[in-house]
Amino acid sequence: MIAATPDPPYVAVIFTSIRATATDAPGSEPYDEHGYAETATAMEQLARAQRGYLGIESARNPGGLGITVSYWATDGDARAWKLVAEHLVAQRLGRERWYAQYRTRVASVGRDYGT
């Protein structure tokens, strides 16, 4: 679903990640879709419970790059979410090594358009 965000301004947290492969995580199954989906669901549930949550969108190329964009009322809300989300990712990263690489970008949405 496309997030039903209000009129701008609001804040977007763009989380881009690349899955670890079997080569990156010896001994683990490549492409642990079940575990990954669990973390994505946990992240979405956590996000919904945070102050200032406006919506979340998530997509992943099978076995490849993933992008999750969450939307927040204020920069402070986004900052708080970043700490929660990275804590969750770090917990899972230590156990499962899903992410070979990731980047979080915090951005102020000034305009939007669409159907």
Next chain:
Amino acid sequence: MIAATPDPPYVAVIFTSIRATATDAPGSEPYDEHGYAETATAMEQLARAQRGYLGIESARNPGGLGITVSYWATDGDARAWKLVAEHLVAQRLGRERWYAQYRTRVASVGRDYGT
């Protein structure tokens, strides 16, 4: 690949879309992955040729939600790109009806973090 963007500030254009299904586009094949991939490639090639291009990231759930985030040096560069990209999408939309719904958000990236 995660885009190798410079230190902020820079601008992100977040394009979220939902694929049309056979129900939405009678007579067309559902999930025309070949045609979709062509447009995604065309969009990336076009983006690289634009002034101020910093990088692009794209992910799509098979048959579902897709997110493409492109990064730009200035707001003016992002604005110019939005016109080019929406023109391309509109051209393909008329022919192929890939997108049931889409939203474009233009945002100023103030901070980033990652591996």
